Amino acid sequence: MRRYAASTGCFVVPTGSKVSANSELEWRISTSLAERCLLLNLNITQIRCYVVLKIILKSFPNPQDEINISSFMCKTVLLYCIENTETSAWKENNLFTCLTYCLLELHSCVQNDHCSHFIIPDNNLMAGQFTAETKHELSKYICEFIQNDGQRLLGIDIDDLGHRLQVKLNRAPHGVYYFRSSLEISEHVLTVGYKDIAHVISDCHQFVLDNLHSKNITTMKQSVSKLMTFRDNGNRLQHAAFKFVAPFLFTTYGSALASSSIVENNQVTPEELVWLSAGLNSDITSSRLKLASLFYSTGDMEKAELILRHIEQQYDSHPVAPICRCRETPTLTVTAEFKRVCCEQSEDCIKHITAFCVRLIYTGRDELCSL
Template sequence: MFHTPDYYYNISMRLSEVLDDIGVNENIVMKRRRTSLLTETVSTINSRANGKQWTVNNLGSQSEGTTTIGLQSDADTLCCIEDMIVIQDWSEWTPGKLNFLMIQNEKTPPGYCLLQLLRNDAPLPETVEMDNEFVNDTHGRILFKNTVIDATVIEGRQRQGPSAASAAKQGFLAQDIVFAHPCISCPQSLRAWLHQQETNTWPTAEMKRFAKSTKCFVVGVGSRASENAAFEWRISTSLAERCLMFNLNITQIKCYILMKMILKSYINVENLANESYISSFMCKTVLFHCIASKPLCVWKESNIINCLKYCLFTLNRCILNEHCPHFIVHENNLMAGKFSAEVKRQLLERMSTLIPLDGISLFGIQIDNLGERLQVKLNMINELHYVIPQPDDYTISITVVLLTDMVQSVLNIVKTEDGRLETLLHKVIQLKRYYIAGDMLERTACRLLVPLLCTSIGSRIASQNIQINNTVSPQAFTWIEAGLDSDVASSRLKLASIMYCAGNAEIAALILSHIEEQYKIEVTESLCSCYVYKPYFKTGFLRLSNQYGVEDLKYIVAFCVKYFASEINCVPHELQYEMFRSTQEDLLHRGGDDDWMDCAVADSLPYLYFLQYKTYCVLQRPEEQQQALTKLQWVIRTERNLGHRETALNLLGQCMEQENRPVDALQCYMSSLRLRERNNAARFHICRCLANTNT
């Protein structure tokens, strides 16, 4: 490959150790991949159970395991809308679907196509004039415009190429969501690659067979260099590319990550019009070409510096020639029209400082303290002079984020389940079918989703029962029991609340006592998906999360307790105020993700102590009632991870009113308002409290 200086072996081995330390090792890579595949399975079967013909695919660095904490790679999701299909032959026309015919000719850029709308009653071209989502071309064909994507971009996101992108927030990654349509058969460009005779052994025949069995898509973006960009669609082979990434060895993954770090540290920096002219996808493509052109024996950890040097040399040649061929669709030049002569000059100048790679440029990489770590490994600096996170800290941090992200994805799905009871019952039946017929990922996904849905169904039935005759039916208990193990507390708190509202205070007290025993405060963490906030994890939670799998997290996680309007009779009147928190003016200050504000929502631990306070009051056990009040005050003051602290303060304020302490009550409500100025029931409580005080 290159002449190898003697010290390259030592630098390569130490560099590989540094990457191991920051989570670029086989264990963490596999954890990232498993979590990503499970998350996409949860989303897909949930969509199918809701009657939507969608398939969700997590793509990019997060799903491939080719990232680190410091790289902060975007979370990329491709949502395939299965009832809008792309065909290449009239025989593929499918009734009941919206059919588009793929058109490729001498005018469409390589890797792109046009989509002609077909009739829905016969395999014939549509001829009727359509709305502004379509355009008639000079041949009389009705073509689908990719600008339709603009209408799908919700508030808080903006269109970037084919995706609806949201910017990174504190503690949360940027997200790209791409809506795509499936190709019924393999596009010609992929077929050409599959049948291409390679001189090397990579990709293997088995990898190509798998790639052939995966779907291709079209996504809504045209070529930069095209005059018809508004109604061109890019052919996406992203699943075939993911297959290639999943078959890289750890040295190849490390090379790719190092390329991205170098890209971020030295190439895509200021003075280039704040635009990233060299993308991580280009780096990935360069890596593919390098792997295909060199024997597998070259790609080993002791040779990582040489491997990286070869990748950078290849990237430099691509920039010099302004030609980076897509690995699968070779005719598609990823650098076509990408940068001006001046930008090219700047890029080559920056690349020249990196080639030849002597290790010094690696010392300047601050991402994940890579440069400092490498110098420590090479005994060039004293570790005691630098505060660098230890390998175990990295492993725990990555694992916890992966597992809690998985839980958050489940909560995000069930948080909007305010449909009719019949709809929820149908959904559980559908999930049961997926569980019986599904693979391991689908069965795991069902086990995560079903308990929360069962609790919700049971609570709705109980609310109807209490309204009619103030009792709870065996049917309601059966459903609630099926969902009790969703997490440490939330489902059991719903059961205790039902007992309290039905007048069974003794049973409620027993349930609450059991929950308090199970809720290990030094370990159990509160998780909420109602809105975006940065969680703070306890040491005990971090330690156990690193040992547990995603299904075991239910033993150390407590979800927030959420009641929809259809569950109102299972909610103490003090919490019911939260369902009516918004005035007409407040509604103007709500965002697209604020539907939870129509619900009564409380964090598990403060709700536990509030219910104990109310239950012991009914049971006339004043000493235990005061203990519960003290605990409620304590948890609001000390628990860092409350998503609904303002609601807890509103509940505490009403307890203070019951204690005939109106001044303390008002202080609670004012503190609540400081946390959430708008859409807060504290406004009503203040008015009521002042009115009662004046009388």
């Protein structure tokens, strides 16, 4: 590796030293090929050490953004530490010790304003990089990481480092969320709750469609009748179930009845329209698509077009989340706008921010019925 690095040569780059009076006339020697060779031969613990070192410096709370410890300096410090220790020390179970060693080396460089280039030692990478105030704050920050036995690492949010370390140390279960504010907690709880409501609605509707697929219209009628008893005689939870699920069953039941009427006499009866209208506001799309498909099947293109235009005007892809139950599990994509609506409105907003899928089936006379 040393022979290869020595034989690769170097580049010159038109970049001068920050502390030189003639920086615009100077060129910097670049040994990037040799450095690439060295980095490609790092083991996984050395790479992890380098990444965590960069994250620690990235989390440095400098309001003036004056920190100038570059990735190149981190790599240089790491290479010196590797050179000065036994290879056997760089193992996964010794990661924190290796990281501490790198931090000590970096602290020494900051204190002395000197970090020698690994291949060209006369080149000081830290020359003119820090003000006295930044140097003091940076030294203090690095010392805190060294002195508290790694506890500061558990509080770093960048790349979710703190939580991942807690999982690694068995201090937290996988999948646990850590929130910085009560607003984040409420946003997460409400969003998950509304997603679950949408999934349950989809599951209930899927059960009815499965029965309909076996042409058991009577079973669907019984489901609708049972749901009506929830509305009239049920408790608070049953009332809530009725409120969410009933509109979907009404439009599905109305569609099933209307499909039979269309086959027989190519029209939809007033009773069937009542059932369809009762669930018209179930969500943004599905109930209206069912109605539009029935008008299409009877040849009433004007009403079908009117309904489709209304859907197009109402559908806003930012807050509205499409949910599909045609697959094994329902899918619902959550956007930032969806979360905002969940936090600002009651659960009744489900019908304004979800778009359920519609199943199209043939009724036996080359006509479509949407369920």
